[in-house]
Amino acid sequence: MIAFILRRIVQSILVMLVVALVSFSLFRYVGDPVATMLGQEATLQDRAELRERLGLNDPIVVQFWDFLSRAVTGDFGLSYRLQQPVMELILSRLPATLELALISGIVAFIVGVGLGVYTALNRRGVGSNSIMAVSLIGVSLPTFLIGVLLIWVFAVELQWLPSFGRGETVDLGSWTTGFLTESGRASLVLPVITLGLYQMTLIMRLVRSEMLEVLRTDYIKFARARGLSNRAINFGHALKNTLVPVITIAGLQMGSIIAFAIITETVFQWPGVGALFINSVQFVDVPVMAAYLLLISFIFVVINLIVDLLYYVVDPRLRVDRAAPGH
Amino acid sequence: MAEPLLSVRDLVVEFPTRRGTLTAINKVSFDIHPGEVLGVVGESGAGKSLTGAAIIGLLEPPGRIAGGEIRLRGERIDHLTREAMRRIRGKRIGMVFQDPLTSLNPLYTVSQQLTETILTHLPVSRKEARERAIALLDRVGIPAARRRIDDYPHHFSGGMRQRVVIALALAAEPELVIADEPTTALDVSVQAQIIDLIKEICMERGASVMLITHDMGVIAETADRVAVLYAGRLAEIGPVHDVITKAEHPYTKGLMGSIPTLSHDEDRLVQIPGSMPRLTAIPTGCAFNPRCGEAFAKCHVDRPDPIERPDNRQVACWLYEKESAHV
Numbered sequence: 001m002i003a004f005i006l007r008r009i010v011q012s013i014l015v016m017l018v019v020a021l022v023s024f025s026l027f028r029y030v031g032d033p034v035a036t037m038l039g040q041e042a043t044l045q046d047r048a049e050l051r052e053r054l055g056l057n058d059p060i061v062v063q064f065w066d067f068l069s070r071a072v073t074g075d076f077g078l079s080y081r082l083q084q085p086v087m088e089l090i091l092s093r094l095p096a097t098l099e100l101a102l103i104s105g106i107v108a109f110i111v112g113v114g115l116g117v118y119t120a121l122n123r124r125g126v127g128s129n130s131i132m133a134v135s136l137i138g139v140s141l142p143t144f145l146i147g148v149l150l151i152w153v154f155a156v157e158l159q160w161l162p163s164f165g166r167g168e169t170v171d172l173g174s175w176t177t178g179f180l181t182e183s184g185r186a187s188l189v190l191p192v193i194t195l196g197l198y199q200m201t202l203i204m205r206l207v208r209s210e211m212l213e214v215l216r217t218d219y220i221k222f223a224r225a226r227g228l229s230n231r232a233i234n235f236g237h238a239l240k241n242t243l244v245p246v247i248t249i250a251g252l253q254m255g256s257i258i259a260f261a262i263i264t265e266t267v268f269q270w271p272g273v274g275a276l277f278i279n280s281v282q283f284v285d286v287p288v289m290a291a292y293l294l295l296i297s298f299i300f301v302v303i304n305l306i307v308d309l310l311y312y313v314v315d316p317r318l319r320v321d322r323a324a325p326g327h
Numbered sequence: 328m329a330e331p332l333l334s335v336r337d338l339v340v341e342f343p344t345r346r347g348t349l350t351a352i353n354k355v356s357f358d359i360h361p362g363e364v365l366g367v368v369g370e371s372g373a374g375k376s377l378t379g380a381a382i383i384g385l386l387e388p389p390g391r392i393a394g395g396e397i398r399l400r401g402e403r404i405d406h407l408t409r410e411a412m413r414r415i416r417g418k419r420i421g422m423v424f425q426d427p428l429t430s431l432n433p434l435y436t437v438s439q440q441l442t443e444t445i446l447t448h449l450p451v452s453r454k455e456a457r458e459r460a461i462a463l464l465d466r467v468g469i470p471a472a473r474r475r476i477d478d479y480p481h482h483f484s485g486g487m488r489q490r491v492v493i494a495l496a497l498a499a500e501p502e503l504v505i506a507d508e509p510t511t512a513l514d515v516s517v518q519a520q521i522i523d524l525i526k527e528i529c530m531e532r533g534a535s536v537m538l539i540t541h542d543m544g545v546i547a548e549t550a551d552r553v554a555v556l557y558a559g560r561l562a563e564i565g566p567v568h569d570v571i572t573k574a575e576h577p578y579t580k581g582l583m584g585s586i587p588t589l590s591h592d593e594d595r596l597v598q599i600p601g602s603m604p605r606l607t608a609i610p611t612g613c614a615f616n617p618r619c620g621e622a623f624a625k626c627h628v629d630r631p632d633p634i635e636r637p638d639n640r641q642v643a644c645w646l647y648e649k650e651s652a653h654v
Contacts, residue, residue, distance in 0.1 A: 217429060221385065222424055222430040226447070226496070230419070
């Protein structure tokens with residue numbers, strides 16, 4: 001088990017190194033930072049000076065090493081556009097994105113599992129058939145379209161919910177939260193639905209098919225033959241076995257929720273890191289882009305690691321906790 | 328004779344399909360008396376397992392009981408509500424399935440599965456249930472039951488798992504145990520042990536056994552009476568010794584002839600020509616007539632009902648019609 005964790009950690013570090021290389025190469029190949037920073041009127045001498053100051057004349061390996069060792073300490077330099085430390089920028093925007101992603105993920109998981117179980121248990125019912133039909137829309141409509149439609153219906157026509165921003169936020173030290181104010185919570189509703197809908201339908205369809213599979217197994221048949229109540233069979237025996245593969249997918253989806261928050265944040269002008277990234281792309285603000293890339297892949301890698309460990313908790317067959325001899 | 332424990336009369340099981348209704352079991356009748364072991368034999372698809380499933384109320388939809396009745400101690404159990412039937416399953420009728428490797432839920436310990444079954448059916452405390460579970464495991468021959476009860480199914484070998492399954496089937500002291508090919512998936516070396524265990528433990532508790540198998544050797548050693556099924560119909564039923572040594576139905580004769588023995592030095596095994604008809608193409612008259620060497624005109628026209636024979640036997644064959652008229 002410890003060997004397994006170590007191996008996974010080493011793998012994660014390798015992945016991070018590769019991503020670091022990619023984000024580092026952004027500096028060299030995406031536009032010319034010197035031109036961006038100094039504008040068109042700068043003299044050649046100014047440019048050469050800045051080039052020297054930014055270390056752009058050093059050998060690539062040295063630059064990469066510099067980049068790495070500074071990245072590990074959270075130093076990604078100054079934003080070209082805003083002339084602020086990148087890490088500070090990202091940290092100030094991160095709470096908005098994490099709150100949005102977390103709520104989306106939780107809602108998607110709970111509703112997805114619930115509907116999945118419902119449609120699996122009432123396979124031929126009118127209710128499940130309509131849910132399945134609607135879920136097709138959820139899977140196939142692009143996120144931005146759903147967002148725009150929701151804004152149109154609930155913000156423009158019905159005027160129930162705000163169409164952009166986070167509402168009022170409360171400052172808790174280094175974390176700003178929208179959970180504590182009414183406008184903050186109201187602002188969350190539409191983005192959460194937009195961001196979570198796809199994941200929810202995905203989880204629902206997965207739970208449904210897994211559950212149908214599990215309900216056909218011998219141990220469910222045997223549980224019925226033992227006279228256990230339907231509740232014990234469906235929610236104890238069947239659901240637990242269903243969730244083993246679902247956890248992996250749901251965990252990985254959590255990563256993509258954070259990453260794909262970009263689109264939702266753009267549609268709803270949500271002041272998170274996704275929106276920051278989009279703005280940075282427009283201004284070729286390479287340090288921010290590089291830091292964002294690293295941050296997102298770091299979150300992905302960590303979530304993957306957690307999912308792998310969760311497997312051990314859920315599935316006893318993977319635990320080699322004793323030299324258990326069957327005979 | 329005393330009132331039978333289980334009485335099946337003219338049982339008909341149908342599967343409605345798009346191309347019409349398939350009759351998988353067609354007017355099968357038999358009794359199981361208290362403390363008796365009834366062997367049920369037949370080829371694959373003869374309806375052995377379906378009969379078991381119909382009795383315990385676990386026919387897979389769209390299969391359904393379309394006629395006849397099933398009585399447990401005189402009380403009809405084929406028309407009970409789901410909930411009433413659930414209370415009979417495990418409590419009054421236990422079932423052992425074919426494959427012990429898949430009959431147990433891999434995510435729950437043996438102890439969880441046993442106590443859950445006991446608590447469902449018996450008014451005992453959690454602690455008492457656990458003690459009972461340990462005693463049961465001990466009884467079915469799990470060494471160090473107290474220590475191993477908290478193991479997961481994958482810690483046990485196939486034979487040991489089947490012992491756990493037997494303990495589960497007997498957890499609430501049922502009056503009837505339906506064992507559906509309980510040894511087919513096991514090593515030959517453990518088969519006899521498991522069969523002996525089932526017989527022994529059921530005798531000890533006064534439970535009757537319906538032993539479904541295609542292994543005539545097992546039947547010969549274990550059963551008191553044997554019922555031979557062919558294409559969803561009862562071909563012959565009677566005391567096991569008589570049926571084996573003096574088979575009357577031509578199909579049973581063929582079946583007995585096809586058992587290899589070490590004592591007789593045969594060059595070839597006898598085999599019955601042809602194969603069992605598919606449910607969609609059961610011939611009129613006796614279902615066995617295309618393969619029967621003794622068939623005559625009537626066999627192709629009318630279906631023979633079981634005819635009472637001396638020594639408590641019944642044979643569904645026109646050959647014995649006249650003969651029995653004289654008796």
